[in-house]
Amino acid sequence: MATKTVHISDLHHEHKLWSNELTFQKEEIKIFKNWLAEISQKNTATDIKMKVEHFQNQFILHNEVLDTFLHDIKVHEQELEKFAQENEIAASHARFTDHANFRDRVETQHSLYSALKHEFKAFTSEYL
Structure with missing residues (x-):
């Protein structure tokens, strides 16, 4: 199977979208x-405190995963910027x-976060 290639502008655009979503x-x-x-202050029952701790x-x-992703995206973006600076003419055609792999990670994070948010x-809605 051939490796898919894309233009630097496509990678940059995707980095911006992901960074915005993760931020x-x-x-x-x-x-x-x-x-x-607020829920923790209003409710002292043990089962609620356990749920609060779960969500904490x-x-x-x-947050740790998001920080890692944002860092990885920034590093990749810096690598692309360095290439563009060193190869000004070739960068627009390269x-x-x-x-x-980044896309898969972000999509997985999005799914996991959506489930947590739900x-x-x-x-x-039950305790606030």
Whole structure:
């Protein structure tokens, strides 16, 4: 199977889209953490505290994953920028190996985050 290649502008555009989506998720998690704090203050039952802790842990894990993705995207973007600077004429015509592994990772993160968000919204609708 031949390796798919794409233009640098396509990679750059996808990096921007992913960075925006992942940054949005990080911002949304900040809001969710505030809601968790409010629920925790209002409810002292053990089962609710356990659910609050579950979501706190999930948000920590997702933030770590998001930070890693954002870092990896930034590094890849810097590599592309360096190539473009060193090869100004060739950069607009050069083709690069498609970054399907990044795409798979971001799509997986999106799916996992969507499931967590759905679960969290169900929880907050019950206790907020």
